[in-house]
Amino acid sequence: MTMELDVFVGNTTIIDEEVYQLWLDGFSVADAVKMRLENGALGECEVSGEVLHSDTMDQYRTFQMCERLLHCPSKLANQLLFQIPAHHQAMLIERYYEFDHMFAREVLGKKLSKGTKKDLDDISSKTGIALKSCRRQFDNFKRVFKVVEELKGPLAENVQHHFLLSDLLAKDYAAVVFFANSRFETGKKKLQYLSFQDFAFCACQLISYWTVGAVDNMMDDMDVDLEKEFLHDLKDLKVLVNDKDMLDQHKSLVCSQLRGRIRVFTEMEANFKNLSRALINIASKLTNTKDVRDLFIDLVEKFIEPCRSDKWTAGDLTLFLTHYTSTASTLETYRYQVIWERYMGVVKSCILKMYHD
């Protein structure tokens, strides 16, 4: 004796947010029922497992039917099949596109290809996120990437416009797309300590200041790629370390500013040339795609690690980078102020974001 068929259809589609989350998290119906029973959120109305099972099945079916529409969120508002209140539509979309930062961290900078998709089970077992959920998140990345890749205008806005996401989520997607497009190296062991948020912040900085769109929003440009001209101009910064006079002058200016204000003054003084050289070298190499990819690993290896080994505090670092940047502009013979500030502004905030354990 079995229930052969069991459906419930409301004129207004009923959506249980809790069940939706379970579905998104990739739980099977049986597991979802178990979790709902355990959660005890249903305490006030005692229900049997049977009722819960039937309800969960219904909800899962509804979500599966909606999934097709969620792939193109603007369709959700136009479709006739389900009558879903606007706030629920927004919730459905937002939650569907939300992703685990753990997962995103793993995929970040990787090519969103079939090959990567095959590795999802590794990621799943590593992060403890259900494979189903991983697939959904991966497919979302890919879908968003494909749509906005070729679009002009600000990246985050494009994402938001096409996928009707919240500001925050759209920004995160912009980061993912940006990383996937430029294929930044994020998987190295030395970078493991960095979280998705760290990278997302950096991506935001890069998008805001280093892309073509950063200079002129009105231009028909793409936000996904760094501005070639700017990267080329960065070569000129070399003068700051190649010109011995200038280097010394710069150092003395920074030291005079920082004396007594940072704890690691002596280490800084000793290391100044190395640190400066590191930052300038990174800048000057960015014309090579390969070196762009290695931006983060370079920052960590060449700058962050030395500082960390000298036990700089974040405050020390902030002061140093601030004055390092500002004093260079006061150098009489230095003519690249604009490029310099555009470069250092981003590098400074990235380093500060990345400077933690």
Add this chain to the structure above:
Amino acid sequence: MPGKLKAKIVAGRHLPVMDRASDLTDAFVEVKFGNTTFKTDVYPKSLNPQWNSEWFKFEVDDEDLQDEPLQITVLDHDTYSANDAIGKVYIDIDPLLSSEAATVISGWFPIYDTIHGIRGEINVLVKVDLFNDLNRFRQSSCGVKFFCTTSIPRCYRAVMVHGFVEELVVNEDPEYQWIDRIRTPRASNEARQRLISLMSGELQRKIGLKVLEMGGNAVVGYLQCFDLEGESGLVVRAIGTACTLDKISNTYAPASAINPCNSSPSKDTKEAGFGEEAPGVPLSSGPPTPLRAQTFSSFSPSKSYSRQSSSSDTELSLTPKTGMGSGGSAGKEAGPLKALLRQQTQSALEQREFPFFTLTSFPAGFLLHVGGVVSARSVKLLDRIHNPDEPETRDAWWEEIRQEIKSHAKALGCHAVVGYSESTSICEEVCILSASGTAAVLSSRFMQDGALDMDHRFEDLAPPGCGFCHIPYDELNMPFPAQLTYCHCCRRFKVPDVLFTTIDLPTEANVTGKGCLIQARLCRTKKKAQGEGNATAISNLLPFLEYELHTQLMNKLKLRSMNALFGLRIQISIGENMLLGLASATGVYLTPLPSPGGIQIAGKTPSDITYEQHISNMQKKINDTIAKNKELYEVNPPELVEEVIGSPIPEPRQRSRLFRSHSESSDEVSELDLSHGKKDAFVLEIDDTDAVEDIHSLLTDAPTPPGFYSCNTEIMPGIYNWTSALQMFTSVRVFRLSNVNLTNQGLNKVFNDLCENLLKSLYFKLRSMVPCCLCHLNFTVAVPEDELIQVAVTAVAMSFDKEQTLENGRQSCDKTLMKAITENEEQLQFPLELTAESSSNPLSSAKGLSEVSGALPSARAPSVDYSSFTDRCSSWIEQLRLKAHTIRRGSIKTMSSLEKASPLPEGRSRSLRSNRSYAGGSVAVVKMTPLSFIPGTKIIKYLGIINMFFIRETTSLREEGGVSGFLHSFIAEVFAMVRAHVAALGGNAVVSYSMKECVFMENPNKNQAQCLINVSGDAVIFVRESELEATPPQPQSASTQTSSSGEGT
């Protein structure tokens, strides 16, 4: 050629990819009406084509306009092979034919395919230019309005209620045609959809004709059903109540002036004679369950019939046909004067002798007394003869049943049957026809007044709150043994101890506490048999089934300390090897009726101690449940008061321990002065295995979870402050009995659990709406296959405001609901009173409506309060002015002013429409409800009836998520298509929505399934009450007064 249909194909969107190579589609559209087809250009390589076609014009008879749907087929152009169909849209253009309904159909329609479901949408514009046809011999009935709503629609008032109309149309089922063997199931299903759409159109037209002949202009409580008889054909039948309705916003309709009343005295006497002859069939006032199950019909093969579907033409005197000839032609041919004269010669007698009303709620004062439920069933053998075009057979079957119903009503001292409905259940070649209704005495004021001396014994004296409970039959000559007491409200008239009805609870009824859904469920095994043997077996089982159901109902009613059932609906479904019975009703405690006694369990052989203990345990449980229920439903009748006054009940207390043994007449209550003190107790003998079962089922009914109420009627007594939150839903379950050798008891339990679990699931699903009430819970059971039981439920969950409920007593404030309900009534009455004043009012006398005012309550209920008239007069001043205007205009023009329907709502609808288009991409919200109203809103316009039939099939059942996935998406699609059609008519809600049919078949081995769904409802435009400017503040007192004042004809 009195009509020009114009259609324009604007655009498509979300089309499916038809060309794999390009991932695009080259779509074009065929627009077909009748035999004319137009095509749009091919819009190449797009999933969102913009055809923006010219206006396709069809010049057609209005007869065709009514019968045919507009067929729109979207195809993918293919240069080398045949064009592939993407899907179809059928548009019923009937709403455009009535001047008061929609003016244009415009919107996005889902493109539907029987295999793939919805595949994108198409934007279509449809208009109709209708030329007036005054041909008296016309076959069309354009302009007759149809309403599924089983009460007078909210923005109309009834000028006259003419009575019962019925019609049926028979055709061969395309699925069973020989050609089916060579064509695809898809083609065959499409043929079926098309045919049924055509047949419903034809049926509606024919009913419309009858209505016109009777002089009416609308059908209320229109109930259309399909009988899929399999090889013997397809029957589409409909019943309804013909009325003359008047739109409230533009009061004056000249039609009312020329309203003929149809009945000839000669016919009448004949009818009366017949009524007396009616055989003494066993009757009862509860659900008297008179049974007839003996007629096995056979078709007469001698006659040859055309293969065309033919319509029925019963000489059933139920439809007042005799009057038709004269009355009907008068309505059309002549000016009001002639009609007037004719009218006066006719008497309403016959009408009143034969009134079946599909209405379930009535204008206040219409319903005088209720006798009880009358029902009749008959088992028929469907003939296998391959020429089924013999509607006379089907008509004769129904006539038989209706006659029986009529005689039952007569025996109950009633001259009318209200809340009338008909249904069938078919299994193989056996068919059960059922009809049921409530015997009632109606006020003569509401029909044409005639010479008839209906004995409205208490009419003038009965207060509205209890009058309908007073017995209509003769106390000394009761049709069945019942226990009568004096009415607990007025203490003047006798009332029965329990009252079962099929109607909604009258709004003015005095009720104590709240109501609740009461269901009796029963399953009986039956041996497999063929043909006549099978029919006999079923006939033999039926009486027991009905009896058991009734017993269950009674017990459950007692368990809840209630004394009346409303909205009773007994459904009996036959399968190969079982019979299912499901009775649903809403139990309430009617204050006028005596308080029910408890339930007493008695053991037959009180020999051993454990047994005694068992019984006393059970008794305790029952007593506890009763006490709990009393609290839950707030049933605390003023018992003490009653005792003090001392009820004049002289009846001797007969002690009969019989419960199971007494005869059909189920109303008698066996009583015993036992633990329930002075109250009469109901005895259940435990020895009886059936009784054990009864008690079991009594106690297994899980109580509704806190915050939930449920009923199967429109309104729930005791809840008045609905919020606007509402959720209509359909839930379907199919249960497979794997164990074939089940006993009756086992089956019962399975069935009972199935229903209980379904309810539990519903409560759980809708928990976020608490406090809420599930209204109009409509269960449908079926036995689709050998071991399958199917239960389908459609209902609406409505939230209400708990705080207010507690604060406000019923009398003091029922603002939200009563307003919603009575406002309409008040509106109904206002113009009525206006005309009633006609003698002194120059305005109304000027309009030459003397006939109407004559028909109106010249013999008004004494409670009409004229002082309230002035009140309302000032508050409705705006409306009055409007009326005066139209009235004056109306006096000059006659028929033509009908066409010039209210400019006000028209404008409103247009503005709504434009709002919608401004809203841009998002889809307009369309509410759906099985009720006739939406709380907190006012329906300002009825746009026409929605009656849709869909078939969905699949050959990849597993891939579509199994049977559940398949049906889930199908039901969602049906909802979507209903919403789209309503939105295209300019509406924002469907009221009186119902799913008439849901036939599901599967063949999992072949990975196939098929489902047919038929839905109907009324498309409306509503506005929130808060948005309605100039909603006059109604004095609460006025509402009660008006509700008793009554309404015309």
